[in-house]
Amino acid sequence: MYQEDELEELKFHSWQPGQEPVSQDQRFQHVDVQLADRIQPWIMTDPQNLINEQAERQDEEVATICKRFMQIRLRADEQWHYHPLLGVHQELK
Secondary structure, three states, rough: EEEEOOOOEEEEEEOOOOOOOOOHHHHHHEEEOOOOOOOOOOOOOOOOHHHHHHHHHHOOOHHHHHHOOOOOOOOOOOOOOEEEEOOOEEEOO
């Protein structure tokens, strides 16, 4: 996930050293998972807030934090799903 600055929306991108990031958001389906009654996450899962907090702590640009901490490697020929609690995953069955 990548964003150039705090005002930009956080989206999936790919990038190579020395090149501009390229949007890959179309490869990810954002899913909605219904949690059972009384089930709640007990950790902070909003990547936007985590990135901003880390950038402030390290006195770094948001783009630098994204490149340093938000990298994942996935097979290119598959569709992926994303949920803030579950992360990136293949279709749930």
